[in-house]
Amino acid sequence: xxxxxKPFVSVVIPAYNEEKRIKRVLENYIGxxxxxYGQIYEIIVVxxxxxxxxxxxxxxxxNKSPQLNLLVFKNKVGKGGxxxxxxxxxxxxxxxxxxxxxxxxxxxxxxxxxxxxxxHADGVIGSRKIEGAIIPINQSFKRLVASKIFNLFVRTLFxxxxxxxxxxxxxxxxxxxxxxxxxxxxxGYGFDVELLWKxxxxxFQIEEIPIKWMHSDEGKFYYLKDGFAMGxxxxxxxxxx
Numbered sequence: 001x002x003x004x005x006k007p008f009v010s011v012v013i014p015a016y017n018e019e020k021r022i023k024r025v026l027e028n029y030i031g032x033x034x035x036x037y038g039q040i041y042e043i044i045v046v047x048x049x050x051x052x053x054x055x056x057x058x059x060x061x062x063n064k065s066p067q068l069n070l071l072v073f074k075n076k077v078g079k080g081g082x083x084x085x086x087x088x089x090x091x092x093x094x095x096x097x098x099x100x101x102x103x104x105x106x107x108x109x110x111x112x113x114x115x116x117x118x119x120h121a122d123g124v125i126g127s128r129k130i131e132g133a134i135i136p137i138n139q140s141f142k143r144l145v146a147s148k149i150f151n152l153f154v155r156t157l158f159x160x161x162x163x164x165x166x167x168x169x170x171x172x173x174x175x176x177x178x179x180x181x182x183x184x185x186x187x188g189y190g191f192d193v194e195l196l197w198k199x200x201x202x203x204f205q206i207e208e209i210p211i212k213w214m215h216s217d218e219g220k221f222y223y224l225k226d227g228f229a230m231g232x233x234x235x236x237x238x239x240x241x
Contacts, residue, residue: 008040009033009113009171010092014082015045015100019053025102026061030068032106044069044086045100049076080191084184087177096171101216104169108211112171115209122176122204125162125196126169132210146227153231157238158197162208165193169211176204186237189230194237 011029015022026043033041047055047070055072062068071085083097094113098104104126112124127133129151147166154165170192172180176199183198184191199206 008042008092008094009037010042010044010086010090010095011109012044012046012083012086012090012095012097013100014048014079014086014097015050015054015058016048016076016079016082017050017052017054018100019057021102022054022100023057023061025100026058026065026068028102029106030061030065032110033067036110039067042067042069042091044071044090046071046073046082046086048073048079048082078187078191079189080184080194081187083191084181084187087181090174090177093174094171095174095177097168099168101168103214103216104167104211105214108213109169109171111209111211112169115207116171116173119207120205121207123170123172123199123206125164125171125206125208126167126211126213127162127164127208128167128211128213129163130208130210134210134212135215136212137215150227150231154193154234157234158193158200160193160196160200162196162206164208165196167211167213170195180204186233188233189226190233190237193234 029043045058045068047058058070062070069089071089077085086097087095094116096112098109108126112126116124128135151163154160179202180195180198184194186194196206
């Protein structure tokens with residue numbers, strides 16, 4: 001029986017001051033990817049204006065793991081900007097990203113690849129808001145309300161069919177990412193919405209699948225400041241002619 005040839009996959013992880021958890025996250029992803037994909041994968045950590053020991057920790061792991069690549073930006077380029085820079089150097093037939101908090105575990109991310117490599121779709125995104133999704137740790141009431149308001153805002157402005165545009169698990173076939181990268185203008189938290197909106201405009205087919213998502217209270221998103229900035233950026237984007 002002929003052995004299945006695994007596709008080469010690139011995983012971009014944007015990181016801003018993640019010294020408390022980046023070691024665990026990378027070891028978990030590297031261990032899983034080694035066991036499932038052997039040598040045909042890469043993880044690209046983008047240190048995004050880090051002022052703690054994140055860079056030092058990633059460099060130590062990289063010395064032992066040739067599949068780990070590192071991009072360093074002394075000044076913050078935004079979460080979206082960090083993902084874009086990672087995509088620019090990604091070599092995978094499939095390229096995606098996850099957050100550095102491991103809210104999406106390696107096996108859950110692998111579900112996206114399993115769907116995408118057997119599908120005519122151009123991309124797959126994870127979702128916390130469709131049937132089949134599992135969230136073992138409940139989010140705060142404030143976060144749930146903010147999420148519902150944001151989803152209504154996005155669906156109204158952009159007419160996107162997705163229930164969850166912000167879940168930190170997205171994977172695309174390389175030709176789709178190569179086509180979309182030059183079209184993306186937002187570098188902050190609104191990046192996900194613009195990416196999906198531009199994918200829709202170019203008639204790329206994106207599937208949304210349920211995943212298990214572990215809520216983290218150590219996120220870098222601040223509702224008042226970051227939420228306002230994201231809403232402002234998305235409104236300006238939609239009003240452009």
